[in-house]
Amino acid sequence: MKDSAPDWFETCVSHLTSEGTQRVWSVLVTIFGDLAQEETDQISGAVITALTSLAGIKAEATRVALHRLRKDGWIESTRKGRSSFHRLTAFGRHQSVTAAPRIYAKEAPEPGLWHVLIASNSDSSRKELADLMLTGDYISLNPATSMAPGQVPAGLEELMGVESSAISVPGWLRDLCGPEALKTAYDQFLRSTQIIGQEMPPEGAGDPMKTAILRVLIVHNWRRIVLRHPAFPAAFLPADWKGPACRAAVSQLLEKLPRPDLTSLEAELDS
Template sequence: MKPQSMLFTIYGEYVRHYGSEIWIGSLTKLMGEFGLSEPAVRAAISRMLRQGWLESRKVGNRSFYSLSERGRKRMEEAAERIYKVETGRWDGKWCMVSYNIPEERRALRDQLRKELGWMGFGMLTTSTWISPNNLNERIRELTEVQEITEYVEIFSAEHTGWSNPKQLVQKCWNIEEINAKYKEFIDVYRAEYEELAESIRQGKEVPDSLCFVNKTKLVHQYRKFLFIDPDLPEELLPELWLGKEADQLFQDYYRLLNPGAVRFFETVYEAAPV
């Protein structure tokens, strides 16, 4: 597990619910539960500061780190998708983004592609990406922040030919690969969940530290689907789709682990004095 990626999980799953700020000592202790050293944690925090995800402040001789505005928005977006609720029927419209960013601004073009992938867009052609979800306002905000509005056009479009909607999905996303990743997730965590559920039924004591580690790893692994699953509406999903089974397993296992995980976090967490 990469330290920076794990820090995103710790902040998104725990710290953001406690004022979004935490003492570095608490962070290193929490990360130590996963075998990550203090130097590795500090290096990852430095990278996140440079990238604008975190902000820091000193209180006496102690350092505290909080989510920046950018970091809070990203965590909220991630939580909205991880803990999603069922949506209504698809209206048949596609959100389409087309861009023509000059070569001298290549870094911005690469960043835009990463953000489009994160949001769940699929690449129809090299510079045209689509999503069946209404993400127009998110794209407007993103392109304004990146100051690339002159190079980008946004459409709410109706597809009239020639592929049918499911064929279009197959062109823009690797559905088989996503299904295979969901199967891997189910194969790993089904056994873990059933073993823990059986222990609890038998009245065995489950350490809070174990709940913290297992829940954090669960969220950490499930969070990876944000980068590959486009969150397609029911009408566009293939007949064999393992995303729903994986989501149900995630929710069941999460509920089992959450109380102990939160108790452990609270014993370690230390915020800045008021």
């Protein structure tokens, strides 16, 4: 970078990192998922360190997080001379591609079909239900009943499965799908996006590095919220739910912060 970060940039980063407890490995997952999702995409360690430093993350923490992602099978690394380059593994790309529609769609996907699973009082039936809840976007209605989008899974043994496209949604279910803690997270994120929209210059960040890290931090904060729950239709959520407003704000901000080409980020370090 050629100049110091302007006040508007520091203000935006501050709002996007205000929790102060960023999981660095998770931020790196967002960097790869947003900037380098294609099979041939790779990012140098120098660029990753430059990006994370703009977010207030220390170089040592970045190195530790990269090591963790390699160990967990998310990324693979190669060396060219003194430089290290990192890319998503097939597993990492699959995870990123799977989550992308929930994150980047301008309108939230609304499943047309839902299913409910009901367990008996037996331990084996409850265990089958608990195991299935680890495999999809299930929400627990009570200890014996769970619900998720899509068709009833095949191969049920001791569970009753019912699927339908028409479900009556009482108030208690709206509160269960949109609990206060999640509503608060959406409210706070919406305020942050509004402040960023006001602070950021109309033409965007201009600098490729600042553009990249602002994109990453916006997507990271959004991803942490929107992937915490299934893609519920509006009828399942409280009337004051801010999810659609947040999605619209994210789309608008990302349009002002177009994804930089990886070569431009590498070139920025050499300038």
